[in-house]
Structure formats: C-alpha cells, structure tokens
Amino acid sequence: MGNKFFNSRLFYVLASVFFAIILFFNANATSIRNETGNNSAGEVYTATINNVPIELKYDTTNYFVSGYTSTATVHLSGYNRLSITNEENVDTRKFYLSMDLSKYKVGKVDVPVRIESLPSAVTATISPKTMNVTIEKKASEEFEVTPKVDPTQLPTGFTIATQSVNDQTVKVTAGKESITQIAAIVAALPSDVTLTDNYAGTVTLHAVDSTGKILPAQISPATTHLKVLVNKLTKKVPIELKTTGTLDKSLSEMKTKLSADTVTISGEESSLDAITKIPANISVTGVTKETKVKVPLSASGVTLDPKEIEVTLIPVKK
Structure with missing residues (x-):
C-alpha cells in the first residue's frame, strides 16, 4: 500500500508543489539580500554630514x-x-533642516532644529538639537561707512596718507533694540594684509x-571697495655698476654712463638699514660701438x- 502511494500521481503532484514553495521562498530571500546591498549580517551604515543649511x-x-548658526551637523x-x-x-x-519661529514672541527663545522629508529607511540625529535665538521687531537705518x-597692520615708521571707500553710506537692517547699539559700519582692511604698499x-x-x-x-x-595709501x-642709495664679460681686443677700456646714479628704496626700517647700495651688472662682451642698455634693479x-x-656703453679704441 505504501509503495503504491509513492508511485501514485498524487504523490508526484504534492512533491512538485512542495519543491515549488521552497524555490519561491529561496528566490524572495535572495531578492531581499540584493535589495539591501547584500547586507545579510544586518550591518548598519552611518554617515556624518557637516554644515547642513x-x-x-x-x-x-x-x-x-x-x-543662531545657519548650519548644523546631521548623523545618519x-x-x-x-x-x-x-x-x-x-x-x-x-x-x-528647519526651525519654525512663527509661534514664538519677541525675545530670546530655545528653538528645536527639525529634520524634514527624511526617507523612512534612514534615521538621523542633529547637532545641535536646539538653538537659542533672539527675535526682534525689524528696523532699518542709513549709516555712514568708516x-x-x-x-598692527602698519610696519614701523609707516603712516596712512589717505583711506577711502566707494560707498559713503549703506542701508542697515537689524533688530529694533540691536540697531541702537551700532556705533559704526566699518570697512576693515583684511587681517592678513600688511601695509608695506x-x-x-x-x-x-x-x-x-x-x-x-x-x-x-x-x-x-x-561689500565695498577700500583704498588705502601709505607714506612709506x-x-x-647709490647704484654700483659692475661690468662683466670679455672686453674686445680692439678696445683699451669701456666707459659707462648711467641715466641715474642713485635709487630711492622704500620698505620696512630693518630692510632699509640693511641696504647701503644697489648692484647693477652689465656685460661688455661683443660691444665695439656705443650702445645703450636697459639694466633692471632689484633688492630684497x-x-x-x-x-x-639706462646704461650707455662707450668703447675706447687702443
């Protein structure tokens, strides 16, 4: 009787249904693993995003x-x-991220930072979670720009000749109380600038x-355009000319004439003290007739x- 059942058509039908069910669940499990990035171990992925507006x-x-600060850090x-x-x-x-201030009155209040439209598959924490915000009635006023x-941005011995801005006045908007505390609108020279020029x-x-x-x-x-002129x-100091190269055999000497014998140098006091003359080199190689040459000058x-x-080279025949 038992052998007849296993050889019957009903047994083969039931066996087919059984294996089909196993294959179905196996395929679904594979699909789920693929959809979660093969995350079979239940691994949690994290990310930290700074400066989220x-x-x-x-x-x-x-x-x-x-x-308040205009950004926050979000941990996902x-x-x-x-x-x-x-x-x-x-x-x-x-x-x-958002902060809803519409329900608060004038004054200082702690306002929660909220996260909006976050996908359901992701959780998040925000830092900071709240901010202390000052709410005031708005006020506007015209101010002169200074x-x-x-x-400390002027080297020793330097003075300011003139300073000017393109915008003489500007419109300022602030809180009704805060605007009364404004003493000036300043156009400050950037802190990394030293006025050596x-x-x-x-x-x-x-x-x-x-x-x-x-x-x-x-x-x-x-913003505005700031212009500062300094007295340096x-x-x-004298110019010390030195001739280099080889004098032509037909010449007994090479005379020189400079367009200027001295040069004016400007800079910090320590740099000026270290310089007593400015060297200038000029080659006489191949010069057999009167020649004018431009010679650059430099100093550290x-x-x-x-x-x-301009140096004039004047050959003298033997």
Whole structure:
C-alpha cells in the first residue's frame, strides 16, 4: 500500500508543489539580500554630514532674527547603504533642516532644529538639537561707512596718507533694540594684509558696537571697495655698476654712463638699514660701438624707484 502511494500521481503532484514553495521562498530571500546591498549580517551604515543649511520659518517682513548658526551637523544611520549615500549627496538629498519661529514672541527663545522629508529607511540625529535665538521687531537705518586699518597692520615708521571707500553710506537692517547699539559700519582692511604698499580691494562691511564687537545686521550693499595709501619709509642709495664679460681686443677700456646714479628704496626700517647700495651688472662682451642698455634693479624686501636704469656703453679704441 505504501509503495503504491509513492508511485501514485498524487504523490508526484504534492512533491512538485512542495519543491515549488521552497524555490519561491529561496528566490524572495535572495531578492531581499540584493535589495539591501547584500547586507545579510544586518550591518548598519552611518554617515556624518557637516554644515547642513537650516531653513528659518518666520515673518521676515516684520521681524529680525539673530543669535543662531545657519548650519548644523546631521548623523545618519540605516541598513540600506544606497539610501545613506543618496542623503549624503547634496544633489540627491531629500531631507532638509528647519526651525519654525512663527509661534514664538519677541525675545530670546530655545528653538528645536527639525529634520524634514527624511526617507523612512534612514534615521538621523542633529547637532545641535536646539538653538537659542533672539527675535526682534525689524528696523532699518542709513549709516555712514568708516574705513578701518588696525595699527598692527602698519610696519614701523609707516603712516596712512589717505583711506577711502566707494560707498559713503549703506542701508542697515537689524533688530529694533540691536540697531541702537551700532556705533559704526566699518570697512576693515583684511587681517592678513600688511601695509608695506598701497592697498585697493573689495572688503566685507560689518556693524560694530562702541567696543568693536561685531553685531548681527543685514547691510546693503554687503561689500565695498577700500583704498588705502601709505607714506612709506624711504632713503636714497647709490647704484654700483659692475661690468662683466670679455672686453674686445680692439678696445683699451669701456666707459659707462648711467641715466641715474642713485635709487630711492622704500620698505620696512630693518630692510632699509640693511641696504647701503644697489648692484647693477652689465656685460661688455661683443660691444665695439656705443650702445645703450636697459639694466633692471632689484633688492630684497624693498621697492625701488626707478626699477631700471639706462646704461650707455662707450668703447675706447687702443
């Protein structure tokens, strides 16, 4: 009886159904492993994204907000590596950060930083989670622009001749209370510049209080062109001409005539003190008739006026 069952058509049908079910579940398991990046061990993928911009939601027409940083750090984690990679890339990123200030009143408040539109396969934490924000009624006013040079940016012995800016006045927008603390709008010489020569360039404008502390404000325009002319330390030194090369056999000597015997050098006091003359070399090789030659002048750590002289070579026959 038992052998008849195993040889029956019903047995083969049941066996076929059994193996089909096994193959189905095996295929689904393979598909799931592929979809999760072959993450068979349940590995968690992580990423840290710095400087993610924060969108502020508030009535920009009537209020001014300060005291916050415009970016935050986001730590991502998830089992799907592709989802993490997409959120890392700013071009494929779906999430964004926001702070909703619309329900708060004027004053200092702690506001949570929220993450929006984060894919369900990804979890995230934000640093910082909250920010202390100052909310004020908005106010606008015209201010004069003041050029500024820190004394430490002038070498010893140098003085400022003139300083000027292209924009004499600018429009400043800030909080109603904060704007009363503004003592000046400064166009400061960049901190990495030392005035060994005149300066001209575009600088960022800042609102400062009476102590020089930078205050939060929107300035229009935000930059201006700053020009600073300096009085340099100068001194005159002689030019020492030296002839090089081979004198032609038909000549007894080579006379020289310089367009200038001295040069004015300018620079820091220590550099000027180290220089007592400016060397100038000129070759007489192949010169058999009167010749005028431009000779460049140079010296370390200073500027020269003129930067070149004209030397006349005058051959003297035997």
